[in-house]
Amino acid sequence: MSDRLYLKGDAVRFGWEKVKARLLFFVLISLTVIFVNVLPQISDQLWGPSLILGIVFFLIKTFIDIGMTKVSLNFVGDIKTEYSVLFSGMPYYLRYLGTVIVFMVLTLIGFILLIIPGIIVGVRLMFFGPLVIDKGLAPIEALKRSFEITKGKFWDLLLLSLIIFGINILGILCLGVGLLVTLPLTSIAIIYVYRKLEGK
Numbered sequence: 001m002s003d004r005l006y007l008k009g010d011a012v013r014f015g016w017e018k019v020k021a022r023l024l025f026f027v028l029i030s031l032t033v034i035f036v037n038v039l040p041q042i043s044d045q046l047w048g049p050s051l052i053l054g055i056v057f058f059l060i061k062t063f064i065d066i067g068m069t070k071v072s073l074n075f076v077g078d079i080k081t082e083y084s085v086l087f088s089g090m091p092y093y094l095r096y097l098g099t100v101i102v103f104m105v106l107t108l109i110g111f112i113l114l115i116i117p118g119i120i121v122g123v124r125l126m127f128f129g130p131l132v133i134d135k136g137l138a139p140i141e142a143l144k145r146s147f148e149i150t151k152g153k154f155w156d157l158l159l160l161s162l163i164i165f166g167i168n169i170l171g172i173l174c175l176g177v178g179l180l181v182t183l184p185l186t187s188i189a190i191i192y193v194y195r196k197l198e199g200k
Contacts, residue, residue, distance in 0.1 A: 010192070011160070011189035011190075011192040011193050012163070012167070012185070012186075012189050014076075014188065014189065014192050015184070015185040015186065015187075015188035015189040015192065016185055018075045018076075018184075018185075018188050019181055019184050019185045019188065023181075025083065026180070026181070026184040027180045027181075028083060029068070029071060029083065029086060029184055030179060030180040030181070030183045030184055031180065032064065032086060033064055033068055033183060034179060034180075034183070036057075036060055036061055036064045037061060039057050039060070040053070040054060040057045043057065059097070062093070062096065062097050062100060063087075063089050063090075063093060064086065064089075065089075065096075065129065066089030066092050066093065066096050066129075066133060067085060067086035067087055067088060067089045068086065068184075068187055069129045069130055069133050069187070069191070070085055070086075070088055070089065070092075070133055071085050071086055071184075071187075072130075072184070072187045072188045072190070072191040073130060073133065073134055073191055075188055075191075076188060076191045076192055076195055077195075089133075092132055092133050092136075095132050095136075095137075095138060095139060095142075096129065096132045096133065098138075098139040099128050099129075099132050099139035099142050099143065100128075101139075102139050102140070102143060103125055103128055103143065106121050106125065106143070107121050107122050107125075109121075110122070119158070120154065123150070123154055123157050123158050123161060124146065124147050124150045124154065124157075125143050125146045125147060125150075126146065126150070126157065126161070126190075127145075127146040127149065127150065127190075127194045127197070128142045128143050128146050130191055130194045131145050131146055134194075149197040149198060150197065153197070157193075160189075160190075160193060164186040164189065164190065167182050167185065167186055168182045168183065168186060170182065171183070
């Protein structure tokens, strides 16, 4: 991506236009995603920490993450999308879960090796999700492919990640309400960049 379109704001603008066009839809999507993500905290407050419940919530979150990626892929591809797509992740679930676990292990090893390798691994492998869902790749294949398409793009993608992180922080600072917009906006922006790197 020699023109670095995503660093000129194209990805963020694209995400904003998509979200703005179906704002109520994305608010509902975001409310669901946020609810699933805060379930562990709610559970800890009510019943105290539990390893079993923690695993259950992680599995549920993984399922919703697949759905959110699928929603974003559809919007980037101009495919008509309904709320039910958020719960359409079962066909990809085992492959995606396996990839997440391998990704977490590799990133952890990288952080143990003085943090910087962990950041590099996290950035270079960041597109494993859409590769599993969009291409149907197995865990190792998805991670290898992400590493390939991000070659020579580390600093650009690191900056993109920081921009996306900053946008979501702004969403949190707006009494958390801003996340209803920033979560889908940044998810679509990431998929936009993924499509660019894949040459679509």
